[in-house]
Amino acid sequence: MDKETNVRVSSDLILLHDHDNVLVCRQVIEPGVRLVIDGAEVVAGERIEVGHKVARRDLSVGDKIIKYGAPIGSMTGAAPKGGHVHLHNMKSDYIPSHTRKVVG
């Protein structure tokens, strides 16, 4: 992440890794608030809480979500740039049985 990238992302949002397609909220975002994402202004359409994810670009069903530069799940619904990404529109790609299997 270079200094320029920081300037191009609104101060309400944290970009954790260059390759990420989501940003993390550091302040509560209220509907109607103007966000700057990669140099372009978008208007927030919904309330988003601190620590929650915001779409960095338009996301559609099946898109891998990249945070920390790594895939953390995929979209089950769409989210516009500046929209909330959470349980309602994304899921884990980790095999759930994996976490319940006792090895050995």
Place this chain on the structure above:
Amino acid sequence: METLIEHDRPQLTGRLRADGRKGIRNVIAVAYLVECAHHVARQIVNKADDSDVHLIGFPGCYPNDYAFKVMSAVTTHPNVGGVLLISLGCESFNRERLKQVIEASGRPCETLVIQNSGGTLSTVAQGLEAVARLKAIAAEVPVVPMDVSELVIGTICGGSDGTSGITANPAVGRAFDWLGAQGAACIFEETGELVGCEKIMASRAVTPELGAALEACVQKAEAYYTVMGYGSFAPGNAEGGLTTQEEKSMGAYSKSGSAPICGILKPGDLPPSGGLYLLDVVPDGEVRFGFPNISDNAEIVELIACGAHLTLFTTGRGSVVGSAISPVIKVCANPDTYKKLHEDMDVDAGRIMEGRASLDEVGSEIIDVVLNVAAGGLSKSEALGHQEFILTYKAFDPLGPACLPLRR
């Protein structure tokens, strides 16, 4: 890998040890070899009243190969200039063999056996004289130029909260990327908190065999914690905006940065070169001896046993610990915690949360503190006199052939 932080690369100095490693400190370790000798050893350290005389030890009376390996590694750590062993006399710890290991490393070592030394007061008096002799010998060890690439740096987190994965942990990852690129060895651990990102981690391995071994480490940790009754890796923890298991684990994992992973270590194994390593702290075989690590300092001791000159400790709720032998640098993730505990914190990563600093700026500050402490500056916990040390029973198999692939 991401664009590296730009940072200057100062020349350091270190104490040159016989094996070629260099120390950023020159500590005399006073080591009790069973709990029965702990008080006497502590009295020697307290009465020495010298910030370079540190108390370490193993409390158990029954023998344990792991404890012997860690004690051997810690007493021959490059930050150690000499060792005084305090034995009760009838414990099973092999004090003669440990002394041989220490002397073979070129360090002075003396042993006092309480049962043969006249009891508490007499042993303490003789111990203080021994410490003075050891210090005089250690002071003669030459100070030589040391490169950043010769550093070994560990990281752990303790007292994590929702801010840890957003501020302090990724900032440490940015610092790790820079330090690793300079040729330093960087070590991360806590496999029990990596469930869900083992495939992501495996994809960063320098060989497919190492990738498979990394996945196996996480599976072993998961199984072990499940038996201990703490298999609480339930997916769907939406608190604080986390949507998936892999996302939650990525918060802890982000301390490792984005460099390729070049090996797996177990406690007491030294990284053979610079680069990024996973320390596997979970015992092998059937579950025995209780929790893998009973508290944060047990993990710090294991990092030191792998040669760590210093440890980056990220905390959200706020820990105050330091360590014997190697300095601990505290990176505080939560801005409210920093306000309450700033006297114990080296870096205020909560500024990221407040919009007052970027990840790169905090990462750069972490590098500043690492280089300052490596150059002899005291970390906060060090200046406050924190010298915690814990070593308990464990069992490990040797590293498998996939763990440290040769890179030509």
